[in-house]
Amino acid sequence: MGSNCTGCGANRASTVFCSSAYAICPSGAFECALAVKSGWMGGIAQMRSETLDWYRIVSASPSPRLRIERRFVELSQPRRRVNGGSVVEVTLTYGQTEYELAMAEEFHSALVAWADSAAPRAGGYV
Numbered sequence: 001m002g003s004n005c006t007g008c009g010a011n012r013a014s015t016v017f018c019s020s021a022y023a024i025c026p027s028g029a030f031e032c033a034l035a036v037k038s039g040w041m042g043g044i045a046q047m048r049s050e051t052l053d054w055y056r057i058v059s060a061s062p063s064p065r066l067r068i069e070r071r072f073v074e075l076s077q078p079r080r081r082v083n084g085g086s087v088v089e090v091t092l093t094y095g096q097t098e099y100e101l102a103m104a105e106e107f108h109s110a111l112v113a114w115a116d117s118a119a120p121r122a123g124g125y126v
Helices: 105-116
Strands: 029-031 033-036 039-041 043-047 051-056 066-069 073-075 087-094 097-104
Touching: 029 097, 029 105, 043 105, 066 087, 073 105, 087 105, 097 105
Parallel strands: none
Antiparallel strands: 029 043, 033 039, 033 097, 043 051, 051 066, 073 087, 087 097
16 A cells, blocks of 8 residues: 655555656656755755746745746756766756756656746747
């Protein structure tokens, strides 16, 4: 008998889409670390229809720490953290602000697909 996903409540035994099983949860949530001045902060990113919300894992707030509009997201090429490892780092540019994120390679592929599927903006695609 499987347990439930902490992100969406989906039964892990009945779905392959659960962040703790290195796949995307049905709610669009996945494990994603954010670089801060003191190092890396663990969190959960959630791809919504028009925003990427990032929640700190240990927080008293139910609100996302970051909310980024999909139509303004630009992603760098992934960089492997360890040679041969499955975790990649990527720079997410949102306007004039850059965020460094670390995630499993599978999550990066999903994030790129999500960002690329944004509606066109004036002057072309993101």
